[in-house]
Amino acid sequence: MQYIPNILFIIALVAGIGYFTKNIRKVIRNIRLGKDVDRSDNKGQRFKNMAMVAIGQSKMVRRPIAGILHIIVYLGFIIINIEVLEIIIDGIFGTHRIFAFLGGFYDFLIGSFEFLAFLVLVSVVIFWVRRNISNIRRFKTLKGWPKNDGNIILYFEVVLMTLFLTMNAADLQLQALGADHYIKAGAYPVSQYIAPLFNGLSEGTLIFLERGAWWLHILGILVFLNYLYFSKHLHIMLAFPNTYYADLNPKGELDNLEAVTNEVMLMMDPSADPFAAPAEGEEESEPAKFGASDVTDLNWAQLLNAYTCTECGRCTSECPANQTGKKLSPRKIMMDTRDRLQEVGANIDKNGSFQDDGKQLLNDYITPEELWACTSCNACVEACPVGISPLSIIIDMRRYLVMEQSAAPSDLNNMMSNIENNGAPWPFNQMDRLNWSNE
Template sequence: MELHFGIQNILFLVALGLAAYFFAKNFGKVWRNINLGKAVLRNDRPNERWALMTRVALGQSKMVKRKVVAGFFHVIVYAGFLLINIEVAEILLDGILGSHRMFRPFLGPVYDAAIHFFEILAVMVIIACLIFLWRRNVQKVDRFKELKGWAKRDGNNILYIELVLMTALLLLGAAEANIEGNGVDGWIVSSQLAPIFSGMDQGTLHAIERFAWWFHILGILAFLNYLPYSKHFHIIMAFPNVWHSKLEPAGQFTNMESVKKEVELMMDPNADPFAAPAEGDAAEEPSRFGAKDVLDLHRVQLMNAYSCTECGRCTSSCPANQTGKKLSPRKIMMDTRDRLEEVSAIVDAKGKFEEDGKSLLDDYISREEIWACTTCNACAEACPVNIDPMSIIVEMRRYLVMEESAANPALNTMMTNIENNAAPWAYAQADRANWINE
């Protein structure tokens, strides 16, 4: 293996360093935003969490559960992204060290077989991206109709970028197949595309090969820095998001510790409600019940917002949405992320969050939306990366009930009946069995 370190390698190192710096900066900002939320302990049962992450995030087990066609092509794109990165790793090393296809001398026939596979996969990724573009823009699948503006453009941008990057990779091989002495003319797709460049002189072929090489790798570095601004950031966030999934039963209600302590105090006949705190115990700061704004949510809920793929499976599974209600679980997650970005801008400008007269509740998510939820958990069950929109809805409901006494009127009636009659119905306990006589 020969190394030819020169000006191209210096330029490559500069480009790589800049890309890594800006990505680290943007990723750090996202992680800072997530940590603006309340701390939550989600590191129990680690073996179960690792197995879940391997099955759901890495293995894509939920992608083909219901949307079989879309799931199948998504798995192709995902596999292409993962496996072709092996070739990208070689390109990075070639750019740093000044080598050319440095793995080939060591791997021999195995290398050629891998390139055959990568090229076939690249073609399949191109086909999958074209199908997705058709579904989004021509067929106009119902669950994408809700997406407008940037959300719609972003979904298309991802597919265009994938198409261009895969095409550049194949054209790189096609140009190289015509260069004398390279010995790559037998690669399955490159050999079919090679006639595009036949008849060109060697200098032109080298220039095309270098252009395709630079275009492909710079495109990947640019794409890397596009991710933090895109819903495609889920390719990174899906892994920690699934690892921090809620492992308790789906419908289990999460109690607030402060409320739980008050109830335990009321139930203990020996407790002194007026007793001073024990020595060394810090007085607990009063906190808001439930969530009015994003800073009232915990960190996993904010991570959920950055992990949302905007695929719409949650909304298409939601019975409230299907019956014409205003609720869209996807919108809940997108609104949470948008509000968090707004809060982040205030923190960047002022060093800390200062009230801006806005909140997640009412300014982004309406009360009509959160009361439309049936808490059936269909949204979380449908999500391919285990996002839990219902938990955010429940926290906003908790705020309305406990802070504003603004529960849905039907719920207020039910709770009043339970308080007065020990039952949801509006008649006394003594009359409960009257139906037997009818």
Template sequence: MSLLPNIVFVILLCIGGGFFVYNLRKLIRNIRLGKPENTSNHKKERLKNMLRVALGQQKMLVRPIVAVLHIVVYVGFLIINIELLEIITDGIFGTHRAFAGLGASYNFLIASFEILAFLVIVSVVIFWVRRNILKIARFQKTELKGWAKRDASNILYAEMLMMTLFLLMNAADACLQTLQVPNYIQAGAFPISQWLQPLLQNLPINILIIIERTCWWLHIIGILCFLNYLYYSKHLHILLAFPNTYYASVGPLGATPLNPDVTREVKLMLDPNVDPFATSQDTPPPDKFGASDVTDLTWVQLMNAYSCTECGRCTDECPANLTGKKLSPRAIMMKTRDRLEEVSRNIDKNGSTFEPDGKQLLGDYITAEEVWACTTCNACAEACPINISPLGIIMQMRQYLVMEQSSAPTELNTMMTNIENNGAPWAYNQADRTIND
């Protein structure tokens, strides 16, 4: 038997795997551009969150019909790809259905794979109809134009194609088994592809072999392409949903992290024993308050940006967006990822060093209008199916605007001035507010 197909297969596997490792290393590098964040605490609670939210998809169940369809695609795609083990074994060693020796268990597995493949196709068609015919409102927002819209459709087409190739391959294989063609051993059960067999049963043996082999090769090539396409797609959440839910904050949603530099200064101001004009050599002032670019954010926030599924549930629940404001929490995450990718390309171009490009996240990607439209209600974080918090990024940029640029809405500046002068947000001193008995 010729070893050429096996050699070609191994080469394709190495190329596909090599590109995947390259993209994975770049992804990790980009995430590490963020500032440190302590996530070593509450390990048991984090693990529970990951199993409950990422694996169990608990937050998806808020919308039951969509949740069931998504679970079918998610579980179906993962389980069907267990067959990759057999495909890789056959490709390397030149065997055919290497796991057929499992007997009845093998038949059960192949039958289960086929049923799941069919359910995935049905679910994907429904998703496509929702996006392109029913035009569900959250899929028609401004941020989903252009590449974002094409990306969603590309994945649906790819999933449909791979599942169809799988079923057509099995149909041709079953016909060849019926004809007792050498190398096509009697193995597998085909509850779905059996309906395709009548379309193929009158074809010559050589044509059936070509169909079966073509589907086999296209299936594995499609999976390798899909694996490397993930880095450029919103479907990167397939890989990042688990670490993202593990490292997400375990505290109350309304608990805004304190800036340690500000906290230290306030404590010094309130300490009567400290010289207010003294400077501390042990704690130099921070380079910047808040965040104006992606490198000012934490690595968890950057991972959030890559993990975003662009489902729009956050924007769907945002009261600012619902009342016509420019703010869209989904757009905040998408723009953060876009800027991070621009920084990544800059680093690649300049030999692992970032050269200032005159741009930043705040201003060039996210406007101050969007930042100040947020009500900080945390509806976006509550709605996100993988525990992303756009509010964290918004609050960091607000801090930069206020503390670095003294730029805030007039109403907020007035309130802060009143607090500084009167100890309250109102323009009345304490004596005027005293209630006399």
């Protein structure tokens, strides 16, 4: 009977980590649906970007209030959960505060954890007020699940930090009573003010309270871990690879489509026969698709971007097109891409391979009106705290509209016709360009 709690703990731990692993494998599979792109260059700069942006949060603090609060919550939650290692060891082997042998250093750790837990609680409350009460437009425009998702995470944080402090407060009381297995260990600068609430409770009640908080805390962490797959907070983990694999080219530099380059090189090769039949034994290949109309036309780094989006809205708040009332929202571009990618993934899960569902990213999720509203200014890319580029997706979808569907706006079509016919974007013959100088 004495090993039943240990067995139950191991079952819960294996089930929680196993379900999380299963879902993360789906995320990796979905990202790999994208086209290949080489992001293996300049490893030193990539590690530096990850250290500065993902770990150091250098772009978050450009808005100091939100940035500092986010750092507190981020570091607090990560550091506090170092204690999870102790909880796991205690849960498996039936020990209690296995690291207490560290003595004064253990006291420092527990005291630091409690202080951070208090700061996390304060920061979370401020975040909740900002999201739900303050008149911040980028939060006001979130409705339904995206809004609820952000709040659920905040509630998770409050519950987990409260359970952590409650567990310590009950433990402190049991230490004072000299209960078996509750050795005097740790410093409790915050929970010492909670412990008096438990004065007068019996030892059995205190043990039930401490064990209950302990179990709920670790189970809550496992639930939180698995909730990430369904939440925008997957960026907690994906921010690291996303910043590492970010595009290092100067902002504003567009890549050349390989398919277009190959076509141009073929036309410039005097010995090439563009109408030649394939050699014997070779199958005739389909012409390459220009641009992107669905998520599988994007590259894997763009799909990683979509999964990493924090939905913070900084990109949209900086977007000049959005500020002037245009339909474009870079945040929506990323959310739509992720939603479509998850839909494609669910299709694969159901059928074993993707079966045409009559939908695509273009038109069913993102409209041409949104795409053409973009000024290509890179403000959204510069504003993103985790190195996401909505612009790259917009450009690829524009390419599809122009090169595959000839569906550019009339003004753009006129300009391209003028360049083709007149060698300039203006509707004047080359011979007439200098007529203005004679007036």
